[in-house]
Amino acid sequence: MMHHPQNFQFDSIPDSHDWSDLYYHPFAAPVGSGSIPVIDLNDPKLIEKIGMACKEWGVFLISNHGIEPEILNQLGSQMHQLFALPVEAKLKVAKTDGYGAGYGGIPISPHFPKYMWHEGYIITGSPLDHAQKLWPDDYSSFCAVIEEYKKAINSLGWRLMHAILLSLGMNEEEINHTPIEDSSKISMHLNSYPACPDPDRVLGMGPHTDSGFLTILYTNGVSGLQVLRHKDDVGPERWVTVPVIPNKFVINIGDLMHVLSNGRYHNVVHRVIVSRTNQRLSAGYFLRPPVDVKVEPLSKLIGPKEGPVYKPVTWPELLRMKCMLYDKALQAIKIDDLGRVLDDTKL
Numbered sequence: 103m104m105h106h107p108q109n110f111q112f113d114s115i116p117d118s119h120d121w122s123d124l125y126y127h128p129f130a131a132p133v134g135s136g137s138i139p140v141i142d143l144n145d146p147k148l149i150e151k152i153g154m155a156c157k158e159w160g161v162f163l164i165s166n167h168g169i170e171p172e173i174l175n176q177l178g179s180q181m182h183q184l185f186a187l188p189v190e191a192k193l194k195v196a197k198t199d200g201y202g203a204g205y206g207g208i209p210i211s212p213h214f215p216k217y218m219w220h221e222g223y224i225i226t227g228s229p230l231d232h233a234q235k236l237w238p239d240d241y242s243s244f245c246a247v248i249e250e251y252k253k254a255i256n257s258l259g260w261r262l263m264h265a266i267l268l269s270l271g272m273n274e275e276e277i278n279h280t281p282i283e284d285s286s287k288i289s290m291h292l293n294s295y296p297a298c299p300d301p302d303r304v305l306g307m308g309p310h311t312d313s314g315f316l317t318i319l320y321t322n323g324v325s326g327l328q329v330l331r332h333k334d335d336v337g338p339e340r341w342v343t344v345p346v347i348p349n350k351f352v353i354n355i356g357d358l359m360h361v362l363s364n365g366r367y368h369n370v371v372h373r374v375i376v377s378r379t380n381q382r383l384s385a386g387y388f389l390r391p392p393v394d395v396k397v398e399p400l401s402k403l404i405g406p407k408e409g410p411v412y413k414p415v416t417w418p419e420l421l422r423m424k425c426m427l428y429d430k431a432l433q434a435i436k437i438d439d440l441g442r443v444l445d446d447t448k449l
């Protein structure tokens with residue numbers, strides 16, 4: 103089922119995509135400034151800096167990640183080709199359910215009052231079946247690029263997880279017992295936000311948090327990502343635009359890292375705005391535990407003065423709650439001061 107018209111060849115914005123009267127929305131906030139941390143992976147103070155960034159911002163950029171620009175360019179060009187295919191071709195691989203693989207809108211889109219200025223494509227596991235349908239004669243280059251990218255990103259993901267877990271006070275042995283999903287099963291989310299003649303009236307992607315441990319985001323150099331910054335010395339709650347710096351990845355902290363850190367690390371709310379002149383392409387790589395692993399607040403962080411704030415949850419459980427409850431998903435596993443689960447009817 104498609105949630106929106108698939109070609110964005112509109113002369114003016116159709117009412118179905120016009121968000122301009124909707125600024126009563128709970129996530130409405132002014133756009134303001136603030137400097138999102140940039141972290142050098144070779145920095146001798148990496149652990150400390152990454153811990154601060156996770157706590158204070160829940161988003162940061164990384165440099166010196168060791169991934170060759172060539173593979174990023176290839177990913178960008180494969181994505182460009184994918185979204186440039188005619189609508190009929192893309193519909194051959196349309197998603198058939200809310201959060202399965204394929205072409206379409208995002209799983210939480212039914213929670214929004216309007217359609218997003220966006221086309222998405224979810225890859226879960228091997229891209230082969232779909233690629234054969236999209237490019238019957240030459241599917242191998244798409245697959246090769248995706249597989250190569252996954253391999254590179256998976257090892258980067260591990261380095262980041264490792265640094266973040268160290269920053270939470272875990273030791274090597276404990277870290278080895280915190281598995282992440284096998285790269286062959288991992289999900290990627292490819293996004294295209296076409297240029298829009300009237301960008302102030304549309305939204306590329308509605309506000310949300312990601313539900314995994316963390317998301318590694320590649321972008322093609324067209325800006326648009328904004329994060330919701332809480333009130334601080336610089337100003338009130340506001341949207342801060344994530345700068346686009348060539349060859350740097352954006353890292354977002356997701357719900358499961360928030361749970362694991364017992365609420366210390368910030369699962370940042372983010373959204374995407376659209377450009378008048380350029381198509382934005384982005385690819386998210388979602389780091390999560392294996393499907394059957396329950397994530398719970400680290401025992402190290404729990405003591406006589408601090409009880410666990412969340413009860414254990416697997417990622418498929420949390421994703422299901424997110425699709426049902428959108429921004430209230432974590433409330434379904436929240437434990438109050440008296441040790442009661444606030445809303446356990448949702449599991």
Ligand SMILES: C=C1C[C@]23C[C@H]1CC[C@H]2[C@@]12CCC[C@@](C)(C(=O)O1)[C@H]2[C@@H]3C(=O)O
Pocket residue numbers: 201208209210211224289290291310311312313314388421424
């Ligand atoms: C592997 C994933 C992770 C997903 C679902 C599936 C594919 C697309 C991801 C997103 C992207 C948009 C927000 C979100 C909340 C959504 O609706 O789809 C994300 C969700 C998650 O972060 O859990």
Ligand SMILES: O=C(O)CCC(=O)C(=O)O
Pocket residue numbers: 291293307312319321326327372374383384385386
């Ligand atoms: O396109 C972007 O910059 C962000 C995409 C995103 O938030 C997501 O796919 O979860």
Ligand SMILES: [Fe+2]
Pocket residue numbers: 310311312372
């Ligand atoms: Fe996201």
